[in-house]
Amino acid sequence: MKTAAIEVRGARRVYGFGPSAMVALDDVDxxxxxGRFVSVIGPSxxxxxxxxxxxxxxxxxxxxxxxxxxxxxxxACAAKMVGLxxxxxxxxxxxxxxxxxxxxxxxxRGAARRRAAIGEAADRVAxxxxxxxxxxxxxxxxxxxxxxxxxxxSGGMQQRTAIVRAFGLxxxxxxxxxxxxxxxxxxxxxxxxxxxxxxxxxxTTVLFVTHSVSEAVRLSDAIVIxxxxxxxxxxxxxxxxxxxxxxxxxxxxxxxxxxDLIRDKLRGAWHTQVA
Amino acid sequence: MTSLDDYVATSPETERPVxxxxxxxxxxxxxxxxxxxxxxxxVWLPLVVMLVVLGVLWEWGARSMPYLLPKLSSVxxxxxxxxxxxxxxxxxxxWEALLGLILGFVxxxxxxxxxxxxxxxxxxxxxxxxxxxxxxxxxxxPVLVVAFGFGPEPKLIVTGLICFxxxxxxxxxxxxxxxxxxxxxxRTLKASRLEMLWRIRVPSSLPYLFAALRIVFPLSIVGAVxxxxxxxxxxxxxxxxxxxxxxxxxxxxxxxxxxxxxxxxSVLLLLVTMAERRVLxxxxxxxxxxx
Numbered sequence: 001m002k003t004a005a006i007e008v009r010g011a012r013r014v015y016g017f018g019p020s021a022m023v024a025l026d027d028v029d030x031x032x033x034x035g036r037f038v039s040v041i042g043p044s045x046x047x048x049x050x051x052x053x054x055x056x057x058x059x060x061x062x063x064x065x066x067x068x069x070x071x072x073x074x075x076a077c078a079a080k081m082v083g084l085x086x087x088x089x090x091x092x093x094x095x096x097x098x099x100x101x102x103x104x105x106x107x108x109r110g111a112a113r114r115r116a117a118i119g120e121a122a123d124r125v126a127x128x129x130x131x132x133x134x135x136x137x138x139x140x141x142x143x144x145x146x147x148x149x150x151x152x153x154s155g156g157m158q159q160r161t162a163i164v165r166a167f168g169l170x171x172x173x174x175x176x177x178x179x180x181x182x183x184x185x186x187x188x189x190x191x192x193x194x195x196x197x198x199x200x201x202x203x204t205t206v207l208f209v210t211h212s213v214s215e216a217v218r219l220s221d222a223i224v225i226x227x228x229x230x231x232x233x234x235x236x237x238x239x240x241x242x243x244x245x246x247x248x249x250x251x252x253x254x255x256x257x258x259x260d261l262i263r264d265k266l267r268g269a270w271h272t273q274v275a
Numbered sequence: 276m277t278s279l280d281d282y283v284a285t286s287p288e289t290e291r292p293v294x295x296x297x298x299x300x301x302x303x304x305x306x307x308x309x310x311x312x313x314x315x316x317x318v319w320l321p322l323v324v325m326l327v328v329l330g331v332l333w334e335w336g337a338r339s340m341p342y343l344l345p346k347l348s349s350v351x352x353x354x355x356x357x358x359x360x361x362x363x364x365x366x367x368x369x370w371e372a373l374l375g376l377i378l379g380f381v382x383x384x385x386x387x388x389x390x391x392x393x394x395x396x397x398x399x400x401x402x403x404x405x406x407x408x409x410x411x412x413x414x415x416x417p418v419l420v421v422a423f424g425f426g427p428e429p430k431l432i433v434t435g436l437i438c439f440x441x442x443x444x445x446x447x448x449x450x451x452x453x454x455x456x457x458x459x460x461x462r463t464l465k466a467s468r469l470e471m472l473w474r475i476r477v478p479s480s481l482p483y484l485f486a487a488l489r490i491v492f493p494l495s496i497v498g499a500v501x502x503x504x505x506x507x508x509x510x511x512x513x514x515x516x517x518x519x520x521x522x523x524x525x526x527x528x529x530x531x532x533x534x535x536x537x538x539x540x541s542v543l544l545l546l547v548t549m550a551e552r553r554v555l556x557x558x559x560x561x562x563x564x565x566x
Contacts, residue, residue, distance in 0.1 A: 086456035107466035
């Protein structure tokens with residue numbers, strides 16, 4: 001079996017001390033094979049963002065292990081194997097769109113060597129050449145925006161820029177934390193399509209945190225369902241819908257059936273939490 | 276004349292960016308060039324009316340209180356009489372002010388970087404800086420003159436100190452005002468501390484730095500003048516010219532010197548504002564509110 005792209009074992013994370021302590025994650029196990037698109041869904045406070053931050057190496061686990069292609073998140077980040085798309089676009093307002101998406105290539109220049117070393121050990125192909133960012137922007141429909149400042153773009157275009165910035169690294173693992181939650185329904189759907197197009201082209205492993213059921217069903221190969229207090233994984237549902245997933249798929253009974261299934265499980269999680 | 280305390284205590288203005296830091300920044304879509312031009316009467320007419328009103332009030336005051344206010348015409352005559360005298364002294368004061376400002380800026384900027392990068396430095400330095408910031412430097416100026424003599428040193432120190440705190444406080448806030456999610460993105464890329472500082476923190480701090488510079492450029496002149504005023508034997512400078520002229524009761528000379536100081540301060544402020552518009556064309560503060 002290949003090394004998992006994301007491997008979380010017995011992860012526990014507690015915020016605070018004593019009686020006010022909050023168990024954000026309790027005994028979480030998750031294994032994501034390379035090239036899979038996996039969504040994480042659950043009510044507020046179920047620790048889905050915490051899980052993402054553990055994988056991104058932004059927080060340590062209090063107990064348990066997190067691995068990315070067999071190395072720690074810190075090593076994976078140092079090799080620029082991890083791309084992050086946060087909730088807000090997090091663009092630098094003084095840089096043009098093109099400069100914003102190329103800046104990741106300019107920092108941490110030692111990463112390519114480290115990535116090659118990890119790639120060999122994990123029996124992965126050598127990291128690809130850095131892509132032409134102008135070309136990638138064009139594919140994302142941002143050709144005309146390339147020399148504009150982020151402040152001159154709409155929210156949807158800003159978030160698209162943030163996605164291109166993350167894909168530009170050709171990361172082994174792409175972590176997305178509710179990237180479309182601040183956008184309107186139409187922009188959201190068109191961005192989902194573009195995300196799938198980009199993902200199709202630059203096959204990479206995606207961990208996608210969301211609280212939208214239809215978004216999770218449309219995008220994912222598998223959906224991880226979490227519950228709160230303590231934050232834990234209650235179920236993993238495989239989504240066996242055919243790809244590419246165009247707009248028509250959203251109307252099919254299979255799609256609705258999956259949506260209902262996920263909703264039922266989420267409701268179940270919510271009830272056990274209240275009881 | 277405005278006392279130094281008034282300037283040092285303008286912490287509301289100094290602290291304004293602190294509150295901005297807590298809310299997410301919004302970047303306006305308006306382009307800076309889309310404002311109405313300076314030649315439109317809507318722009319210049321109110322100011323011209325205001326100046327005429329002030330001029331009339333001044334002349335009325337000068338006629339009824341000749342021992343307090345000189346006529347504008349006699350101030351003009353004083354200036355026209357010996358322009359070299361004012362130019363020479365203005366040059367000395369300007370030089371003291373700008374050199375002191377540069378010294379204060381360099382020290383404050385490097386300390387701001389240290390304070391923003393290391394928590395222990397912040398905890399040690401910032402409380403002291405805040406207390407010193409509200410201490411009236413006019414009170415320290417005579418002591419410095421005693422310690423460093425009548426040369427340029429006490430003037431540079433006073434000016435440097437006055438400029439130091441607004442720059443330190445604003446820049447250290449600005450360096451830390453990077454949104455958390457930007458930090459997270461570049462942390463997952465393992466950008467080094469230096470890369471974060473140079474490529475992200477320093478550019479983000481520029482709006483805060485310019486807010487400080489708008490305060491500090493005119494303030495540097497205040498610092499130089501205060502230092503000159505508290506060093507009675509000082510050789511030159513407009514502050515010296517003012518204290519000499521006032522002991523001899525030459526009101527037109529006093530006000531001519533004050534007018535030149537005001538002009539110098541305004542020109543410096545204008546230059547900072549122009550530089551800010553250029554450098555910060557991407558930032559909302561440069562769109563709308565004039566310096």
